[in-house]
Amino acid sequence: MRKTFKGRPVVPGAVRGEAVVSRQGFNILASMQRDLMGKKAEVRCSDQNNPDAFGRALSGRVLCLPRTIGSTTGGMVLQAAAALGKAPAALLFSEPIDSLAAGGVILAKVWNGRDIVTVDGLGDEFLAAASNGCAVSVSPDGEVTVETA
Numbered sequence: 001m002r003k004t005f006k007g008r009p010v011v012p013g014a015v016r017g018e019a020v021v022s023r024q025g026f027n028i029l030a031s032m033q034r035d036l037m038g039k040k041a042e043v044r045c046s047d048q049n050n051p052d053a054f055g056r057a058l059s060g061r062v063l064c065l066p067r068t069i070g071s072t073t074g075g076m077v078l079q080a081a082a083a084l085g086k087a088p089a090a091l092l093f094s095e096p097i098d099s100l101a102a103g104g105v106i107l108a109k110v111w112n113g114r115d116i117v118t119v120d121g122l123g124d125e126f127l128a129a130a131s132n133g134c135a136v137s138v139s140p141d142g143e144v145t146v147e148t149a
Contacts, residue, residue: 001147001148001149002145002146002147002148003125003126003129003145003146003148004143004144004145004146005122005123005125005126005129005143005144005145005146006122006142006143006144007092007093007119007120007121007122007123007126007142007144008119008120008121008142009118009119009140009141009142010097010102010105010118010119010120011105011109011115011116011117011118012117012140012141012142013090013115013117013138013140014117014137014138014139014140015062015089015090015117015137015138016135016136016137016138017060017061017062017089017090017135017136018061018062018133018134018135018136019061019062019063019064019130019131019132019133019134019135019136019146020045020053020056020057020058020061020062020063020064020088020132021052021053021064021065021127021130021131021132022050022052022053022063022064022065022066023052023066023127024050024052024066025065025066025067025068025069025070026047026050026053026063026065026066026067026068026069027047027049027050027068027069027070027071027074028068028070028074028075028077028078028100028101028104029070029071029073029074029077030046030047030049030050030070031045031046031047031050031053031058032045032046032058032077032078032081033046033077034046035086036077036080036081036084036086042057042058042059042086043057043058043059043081043086043087044056044057044058045058052132053132056132058087058088059081059085059086059087059088060088060089061088061089062088062089062090062092062136062138063088063090063091063092064092064094064126064127064130064136065091065092065093065094065127066093066094066095066127067093067095067097067098067101068098068100068101069098069100070100072100074100074101074104075099075100075101075102075103075104075107076103076104076107077104078101078104078105078107078108078116079103079104079107079108079111079112082104082108082112082114082116083108083111083112083114085114087108087114087116088116089116089117090116090117090118090119090136090138091105091116091117091118091119092118092119092120092122092126092130092136092138092144093118093119093120093121093122094121094122094123094124094126094127095120095121096120096121097118097120101118104116105118117138119138119142119144122144126144126146129146129148130146131148134146134147134148134149135147
């Protein structure tokens with residue numbers, strides 16, 4: 001089954017990938033820093049307080065979330081992940097993007113020339129439709145398609 005949603009492209013781009021879904025606020029620092037500091041080939045969610053995403057690969061995946069939370073260093077962690085080629089391929093927000101994530105995707109683009117495709121304002125129905133492992137497609141105009149079995 002396919003469901004399509006329309007959001008606001010913050011960092012436009014086309015991407016298709018596997019979803020990692022967090023139904024609660026996503027703490028970038030707690031989720032990504034351990035594997036980045038440990039120089040792992042792939043970043044996996046290390047935030048034990050996020051049962052939806054804990055242990056799941058984040059690098060190159062489409063992260064579906066309501067918002068980010070936590071330390072103000074979260075944006076820098078996201079930028080560092082992009083600089084190392086280990087960031088999610090896309091960030092898809094059900095709510096408006098928050099300043100932590102916005103800072104990270106802007107810095108990744110400006111400092112590193114790396115786009116993390118980002119769309120916000122997709123709504124609660126989007127987050128309800130997405131599930132871990134499902135295929136998600138994003139178009140540059142902010143249209144997001146979730147494909148479920």
